[in-house]
Amino acid sequence: MLLVARSVILFLAICIVCKASAQSNDPIVKTDKGYIRGITENNIQVFKGIPYAAPPVRDLRFMPPVAHTTWADTLATTSFGPVAAQYSGNKVIGSEDCLSLNLYTPKADDHKRAVIVWIHGGSLTNGSGKGMNGHAFADHDDIVTITINYRLGAFGFLYMGDVDKRYAQSGNCGVLDVIAALKWIKQNIASFGGDPNKVTIMGESAGAKLISAVLISPLSKGLFQQYIAESGSVQCVRDTVTAKNERLRILNKMGLTSKDVRKLLTLPADSIMKIQGIITDGIGGNSCFGPVYDGKVIPMDGYKYAASKDLSKIKALIGTNEYEAAAFVFPGSDLSDVNKTIFKPLFEDGAPMAYAYYQQQLKTDSPYAAEVKTLTQYMYQMHSYRFAKVLAQNNTPVWMYRFQYNNGKPFGAKHGEELQYLWNPNPDAITDSTKKQLTINMHGSWVAFIKTGDPNTPTLTQWPTYNSSTRQVMMFDTTDTVTGLKEVYDDKNFPSQVFMMR
Numbered sequence: 324m325l326l327v328a329r330s331v332i333l334f335l336a337i338c339i340v341c342k343a344s345a346q347s348n349d350p351i352v353k354t355d356k357g358y359i360r361g362i363t364e365n366n367i368q369v370f371k372g373i374p375y376a377a378p379p380v381r382d383l384r385f386m387p388p389v390a391h392t393t394w395a396d397t398l399a400t401t402s403f404g405p406v407a408a409q410y411s412g413n414k415v416i417g418s419e420d421c422l423s424l425n426l427y428t429p430k431a432d433d434h435k436r437a438v439i440v441w442i443h444g445g446s447l448t449n450g451s452g453k454g455m456n457g458h459a460f461a462d463h464d465d466i467v468t469i470t471i472n473y474r475l476g477a478f479g480f481l482y483m484g485d486v487d488k489r490y491a492q493s494g495n496c497g498v499l500d501v502i503a504a505l506k507w508i509k510q511n512i513a514s515f516g517g518d519p520n521k522v523t524i525m526g527e528s529a530g531a532k533l534i535s536a537v538l539i540s541p542l543s544k545g546l547f548q549q550y551i552a553e554s555g556s557v558q559c560v561r562d563t564v565t566a567k568n569e570r571l572r573i574l575n576k577m578g579l580t581s582k583d584v585r586k587l588l589t590l591p592a593d594s595i596m597k598i599q600g601i602i603t604d605g606i607g608g609n610s611c612f613g614p615v616y617d618g619k620v621i622p623m624d625g626y627k628y629a630a631s632k633d634l635s636k637i638k639a640l641i642g643t644n645e646y647e648a649a650a651f652v653f654p655g656s657d658l659s660d661v662n663k664t665i666f667k668p669l670f671e672d673g674a675p676m677a678y679a680y681y682q683q684q685l686k687t688d689s690p691y692a693a694e695v696k697t698l699t700q701y702m703y704q705m706h707s708y709r710f711a712k713v714l715a716q717n718n719t720p721v722w723m724y725r726f727q728y729n730n731g732k733p734f735g736a737k738h739g740e741e742l743q744y745l746w747n748p749n750p751d752a753i754t755d756s757t758k759k760q761l762t763i764n765m766h767g768s769w770v771a772f773i774k775t776g777d778p779n780t781p782t783l784t785q786w787p788t789y790n791s792s793t794r795q796v797m798m799f800d801t802t803d804t805v806t807g808l809k810e811v812y813d814d815k816n817f818p819s820q821v822f823m824m825r
Contacts, residue, residue, distance in 0.1 A: 372404030410600030427457035444528030482566035494615030531555025557625030559613035607668025642724035648698030
């Protein structure tokens with residue numbers, strides 16, 4: 324019995340020593356708020372759930388992010404932080420206390436590597452930074468990779484500026500969260516082997532829309548040097564009238580009126596998120612929430628700012644997919660009243676213009692093809708090309724791409740399809756030769772852009788910058804080629820904001 328007891332004690336002692344030894348090898352880095360301890364994964368150093376701002380709870384709800392307090396002991400940053408509060412899978416998940424980032428670095432040294440900051444998509448109501456694997460760029464490309472969480476839905480974009488001056492920026496809390504994360508990166512990234520003067524922000528879908536809002540905010544100047552927008556531009560930013568009407572929708576669904584708006588300051592997060600889930604159910608949820616032209620965070624129309632001398636000196640990589648909308652509408656769906664079920668929920672006041680284009684396409688396309696083409700233009704492509712044109716005219720180097728690879732499926736190059744080729748951490752494991760080469764080409768171009776500010780690589784034909792005269796675009800397909808587009812569709816009457824409710 325005594326021998327067994329000694330064996331158990333010895334085993335426990337060994338476990339304690341092993342654990343202590345493992346922790347002693349964990350990377351520890353000093354930040355402006357205190358020391359943090361990460362872990363080693365795939366031979367690189369990873370720090371998960373680093374707080375970049377104070378928890379935006381209680382009196383800080385609907386307020387701009389504020390600096391986190393310092394901590395005395397070494398903070399363990401070894402697991403992902405809570406996702407932002409959201410309605411997912413018919414239940415509320417996450418927390419208002421969500422402002423954290425995840426950092427993947429080859430080594431926390433003084434090498435000054437290029438930095439990529441990923442802003443996730445999800446209609447500005449869903450998703451989290453941990454949805455993308457930072458190893459995809461950090462492990463083999465020697466790039467410091469950061470993914471972040473930001474406030475979503477009502478907590479990130481509900482306009483309260485007319486209720487109280489203290490909440491003048493509430494419609495842009497999500498924008499301010501990204502800017503706060505970029506400020507943290509600017510101040511701390513050198514300690515993690517990154518270069519604060521070589522930062523690229525990248526997002527897809529709602530993430531691309533959000534970084535576009537960040538770009539047109541004067542508060543972001545000097546915080547990044549490059550911008551990659553996949554399937555998104557400034558079309559998500561809306562006027563204050565639309566923002567207030569969207570707020571009223573939420574109140575009315577709660578059985579409240581505009582006079583009860585202050586109740587939103589103290590209602591439980593779950594109550595607000597449940598109503599938000601109802602409001603955003605269906606395709607219209609793609610457009611419900613977004614940043615606001617509040618005169619403070621975003622002072623003017625996005626295109627005017629992009630054309631002005633105040634725009635940051637950046638380089639841009641912008642693109643869309645051939646059949647974006649095929650991810651949202653499906654063959655065989657009921658098209659008997661698309662104006663009511665599709666166009667009105669997505670565009671509100673802009674629905675008649677989109678519907679008119681749809682009617683025109685019916686002369687040559689099937690109803691489904693016409694629907695996909697219309698929504699692809701009015702939700703995505705038209706706005707990306709508008710923004711690229713203005714940036715290029717303001718002497719911003721812009722490279723445009725179009726993702727066309729359909730994998731043998733009709734309308735296969737849909738929204739989000741390009742992500743699997745950009746974020747594959749192990750392209751050598753791909754057995755399909757076409758997909759493998761597409762991954763090499765796309766991922767390689769993004770890496771080149773992040774590191775050098777130019778997406779050209781030896782595996783591609785020469786990719787020139789974009790201008791509205793030649794309209795040269797890199798087409799990613801089974802064979803990647805540069806094509807001069809004959810025309811770029813633009814409905815001059817359609818507003819800069821997709822969702823308008825007056």
